[in-house]
Amino acid sequence: MTGQTPALRLEGIVKTFPGVRALDGVSFSVMPGEVHALMGENGAGKSTLMKVLGGIYQPDAGQILIEEAPTVMASPLEAKAKGVVFIHQELSLADELSVAENVYLGELPRKSFGRVDWDRLYADTERILDRLKVGFTPQTLVGDLSIANKQMVEIARALTVDAKAVIFDEPTASLTDAEKDVLFEVIADLKARNVGIIYISHRMEEIFRITDRVSVLRDGQHTGTAITADTNEEAVTQMMIGRKLDLSRNVAHHELGDVALEVRNLSCGHLYKDVSFKIRRGEVVGFYGLVGAGRTEIAETLFGLRDPSAGQILLDGQALRITSPTDAIERGISLVPEDRKGQGLVLGMNCRDNMTLPQVDDLKAGPFVAEGAEVAIFDQYRDRLDIRTPGWKQLVGNLSGGNQQKIVIGKWLSMHPNVLIVDEPTRGIDVGSKSEIHNLIRDLAAQGYAVIVISSEMPEVLHVADRIYALFQGRITREFTSEDVTEDSLVRAISGLADNGGAQVA
Amino acid sequence: MAQLTKSDIGGFLARQGILVAFAVFIIGFTLANPRFLDPDNIMGVIRSSAILGVMALGVTFVVISGNLDLSVGSMMSFSTIVVLDLHDKLGPTLAIPAMFAMTLCLGALIGFLVGYLKLNSLIVTLGMLSAIHGLTLTYSGGKNMDIADKEGTWFSVFGQGDALGIPVPILLFVLLAAFLGIVLAKTPFGRKVYAVGGNGVAATFSGIRRARVVFTCYLASAFCVATAGLLQASRSMGSQNTVGQGLELEVLAAVILGGASLLGGSGTIFKTVIGVLMLGFIQNGLLLVGLQFYVQYVVTWVIIILAVWLDIAAKRGTLWSPIA
Numbered sequence: 099m100t101g102q103t104p105a106l107r108l109e110g111i112v113k114t115f116p117g118v119r120a121l122d123g124v125s126f127s128v129m130p131g132e133v134h135a136l137m138g139e140n141g142a143g144k145s146t147l148m149k150v151l152g153g154i155y156q157p158d159a160g161q162i163l164i165e166e167a168p169t170v171m172a173s174p175l176e177a178k179a180k181g182v183v184f185i186h187q188e189l190s191l192a193d194e195l196s197v198a199e200n201v202y203l204g205e206l207p208r209k210s211f212g213r214v215d216w217d218r219l220y221a222d223t224e225r226i227l228d229r230l231k232v233g234f235t236p237q238t239l240v241g242d243l244s245i246a247n248k249q250m251v252e253i254a255r256a257l258t259v260d261a262k263a264v265i266f267d268e269p270t271a272s273l274t275d276a277e278k279d280v281l282f283e284v285i286a287d288l289k290a291r292n293v294g295i296i297y298i299s300h301r302m303e304e305i306f307r308i309t310d311r312v313s314v315l316r317d318g319q320h321t322g323t324a325i326t327a328d329t330n331e332e333a334v335t336q337m338m339i340g341r342k343l344d345l346s347r348n349v350a351h352h353e354l355g356d357v358a359l360e361v362r363n364l365s366c367g368h369l370y371k372d373v374s375f376k377i378r379r380g381e382v383v384g385f386y387g388l389v390g391a392g393r394t395e396i397a398e399t400l401f402g403l404r405d406p407s408a409g410q411i412l413l414d415g416q417a418l419r420i421t422s423p424t425d426a427i428e429r430g431i432s433l434v435p436e437d438r439k440g441q442g443l444v445l446g447m448n449c450r451d452n453m454t455l456p457q458v459d460d461l462k463a464g465p466f467v468a469e470g471a472e473v474a475i476f477d478q479y480r481d482r483l484d485i486r487t488p489g490w491k492q493l494v495g496n497l498s499g500g501n502q503q504k505i506v507i508g509k510w511l512s513m514h515p516n517v518l519i520v521d522e523p524t525r526g527i528d529v530g531s532k533s534e535i536h537n538l539i540r541d542l543a544a545q546g547y548a549v550i551v552i553s554s555e556m557p558e559v560l561h562v563a564d565r566i567y568a569l570f571q572g573r574i575t576r577e578f579t580s581e582d583v584t585e586d587s588l589v590r591a592i593s594g595l596a597d598n599g600g601a602q603v604a
Numbered sequence: 605m606a607q608l609t610k611s612d613i614g615g616f617l618a619r620q621g622i623l624v625a626f627a628v629f630i631i632g633f634t635l636a637n638p639r640f641l642d643p644d645n646i647m648g649v650i651r652s653s654a655i656l657g658v659m660a661l662g663v664t665f666v667v668i669s670g671n672l673d674l675s676v677g678s679m680m681s682f683s684t685i686v687v688l689d690l691h692d693k694l695g696p697t698l699a700i701p702a703m704f705a706m707t708l709c710l711g712a713l714i715g716f717l718v719g720y721l722k723l724n725s726l727i728v729t730l731g732m733l734s735a736i737h738g739l740t741l742t743y744s745g746g747k748n749m750d751i752a753d754k755e756g757t758w759f760s761v762f763g764q765g766d767a768l769g770i771p772v773p774i775l776l777f778v779l780l781a782a783f784l785g786i787v788l789a790k791t792p793f794g795r796k797v798y799a800v801g802g803n804g805v806a807a808t809f810s811g812i813r814r815a816r817v818v819f820t821c822y823l824a825s826a827f828c829v830a831t832a833g834l835l836q837a838s839r840s841m842g843s844q845n846t847v848g849q850g851l852e853l854e855v856l857a858a859v860i861l862g863g864a865s866l867l868g869g870s871g872t873i874f875k876t877v878i879g880v881l882m883l884g885f886i887q888n889g890l891l892l893v894g895l896q897f898y899v900q901y902v903v904t905w906v907i908i909i910l911a912v913w914l915d916i917a918a919k920r921g922t923l924w925s926p927i928a
């Protein structure tokens with residue numbers, strides 16, 4: 099690739115926020131037709147660097163060069179006009195508008211008198227959606243889509259212009275394997291058209307599958323760039339966190355206690371049917387299945403957010419109805435929800451207040467909130483989860499995506515629940531913290547908590563769960579123990595295919 | 605970048621716009637009429653802002669929880685008329701609690717509709733504005749209400765009395781502001797109000813009973829309205845049944861001017877008090893420079909627009925943005 103002009107080059111970029119030096123003289127380049135991975139721990143500065151490139155932030159120092167010509171990106175629209183397209187980590191779609199309107203937001207095709215050319219809009223969008231092989235139409239309301247499908251809309255946006263460079267900021271965080279494959283085809287296609295691609299992800303297997311070079315950021319500094327083919331996971335991790343990572347599975351076996359939670363023949367309309375399972379104290383149970391298999395809906399029922407249409411929930415052997423989240427929390431059930439921005443956090447509130455929100459009634463000194471106790475809880479979980487923030491007063495909305503997720507996890511861990519349900523707990527979390535969170539989940543189990551881990555990442559369920567329930571189209575198709583599970587049989591179980599190993603659940 | 609550019613100035617204006625605008629007003633008024641900064645005048649402004657201020661305290665809770673309350677003006681007329689009427693029928697000792705109970709019932713109705721039935725607060729309270737007006741007219745038979753024996757009652761103490769050398773309306777405003785300020789900033793309930801307004805879904809997922817919080821905010825608003833009605837009735841000892849008309853917008857202007865966002869989740873009682881005083885001084889200044897009082901209606905609207913614009917500009921960091 100030497101001798102070519104880079105599609106895009108950044109020179110000595112500096113960006114500071116009050117109390118944080120997010121970027122400290124970062125230089126970086128992408129060649130046309132190259133897929134360049136950008137890695138780093140949560141809060142290392144990846145998203146900030148890309149926002150500078152995309153015209154969302156102005157750098158304090160340094161410059162941006164497109165095909166070696168210095169440029170100023172005054173706004174996202176300008177960046178787009180100059181051929182730099184940005185697919186955000188945090189979804190930025192208008193829920194009340196249709197897919198087509200979102201895809202062409204700000205640039206709707208016009209007829210005379212400024213009227214929107216709906217036919218063309220729908221036709222153009224249709225063409226892009228075909229490329230992405232999605233199952234919804236241009237007319238669908240974005241608010242009705244799952245998170246994964248919203249992500250696909252965000253990607254569709256990038257395909258509307260003739261881009262010189264496309265930035266993907268953790269695009270696969272909420273995609274299924276099949277959707278991921280489609281995305282990688284799209285990336286290959288862009289690459290063949292000589293577009294430079296910047297790809298941010300915490301998932302090593304993706305980095306090694308699709309990228310040509312890897313650059314690593316650490317604490318706002320560029321620590322190195324390597325040709326992907328010449329390096330390995332260990333070396334990249336070392337560059338990222340400055341130490342080696344112990345990925346051995348933590349199977350310190352302990353005695354299991356009584357059944358903490360049992361569900362009998364639970365159904366909820368067409369969302370899931372006839373689901374039965376139990377979980378004992380000290381046990382980690384994985385719920386593995388594709389997005390839409392009903393996993394989240396089961397969790398929401400246990401947390402009092404949905405009324406089951408049939409079946410029974412037994413907590414410590416007692417049949418009961420859980421009527422609201424308040425009710426669930428009082429009975430010691432906690433849920434780390436899948437959508438951190440929509441369901442997990444109040445973005446305009448500070449870190450401490452977010453973390454203690456569910457227990458604010460219990461943390462009292464007289465009639466007042468005991469702020470000292472709150473700070474103590476925050477400090478404890480900041481250290482335990484390695485949350486990067488200048489202090490508890492920082493608004494959660496200003497944290498990096500992964501650090502926001504850690505606040506949500508800390509919020510529910512600090513409740514010391516009897517039954518902890520975590521829905522995609524490590525979405526957007528870096529490798530180091532991920533294993534930290536997995537260890538924490540194992541620790542909790544060892545202390546006698548019952549934990550349900552919902553995940554679409556197979557390595558994750560294989561790593562943390564003692565038992566795995568495979569779900570397919572709203573039903574539990576198979577149950578595996580950590581001894582008898584194989585990747586192949588797990589894949590078959592969540593695709594509704596028969597298999598002849600493992601215990602069949604009626 | 606030692607040199608000040610146009611965009612630096614724009615950025616500063618955007619961030620500190622309301623204070624800058626207020627300073628410009630004060631300087632302008634003082635130049636036009638030096639009496640503006642006279643201690644008597646200042647005291648007078650604070651005193652006449654007290655009724656509006658008391659109402660704004662309650663509306664602050666509603667706005668932070670992410671809702672609106674446009675019914676406070678006509679609800680205040682209702683409280684005033686009811687307490688004046690009951691004063692002569694039951695005597696002041698019974699009339700006051702009875703009026704508070706009736707006003708709180710209205711607040712509970714709104715709280716039920718917005719909180720538990722999840723109806724849009726703009727529609728509900730706009731409707732209530734009209735409905736309560738009708739209720740007041742029905743109650744009073746369309747007539748003005750007067751206390752018959754103005755000398756033989758202690759009722760006037762709330763609106764006209766002094767305690768510790770301070771006019772009672774100011775004292776009540778300050779005490780209520782201090783109390784509600786502490787509730788909002790320091791108690792679990794206050795925290796929940798911010799959470800519900802900031803992200804209602806996340807609040808629900810945190811086990812907060814959203815409906816109950818919204819309901820309580822409307823009760824707080826009704827309580828403040830009842831207090832304002834008491835002050836109004838006691839000050840004038842007689843009243844038209846439209847006395848609170850139009851106050852809902854002034855209250856809203858004060859709350860927004862103080863910096864609460866209409867989207868919910870932000871604002872404080874202290875900021876609202878500042879907003880109330882700013883509004884009071886601006887209106888007073890307009891009178892002192894010789895403008896008719898009805899100019900105020902236009903000015904209130906201009907202030908709302910300005911405050912909302914500057915609020916958005918402060919978030920964006922620029923006064924004007926080409927992006928929609």
Ligand SMILES: Nc1ncnc2c1ncn2[C@@H]1O[C@H](COP(=O)(O)OP(=O)(O)OP(=O)(O)O)[C@@H](O)[C@H]1O
Nearest residue numbers: 115120140141142143144145146496497498499500
């Ligand atoms: N608007 C902001 N105000 C204050 N601090 C900010 C703001 N945006 C980012 N930061 C801080 O800058 C640092 C870098 O954040 P950034 O979002 O770039 O991290 P990241 O590498 O993308 O992390 P992640 O993997 O978690 O997404 C963090 O410490 C973050 O808290």
Ligand SMILES: [Mg+2]
Nearest residue numbers: 145187498499
């Ligand atoms: Mg990021």
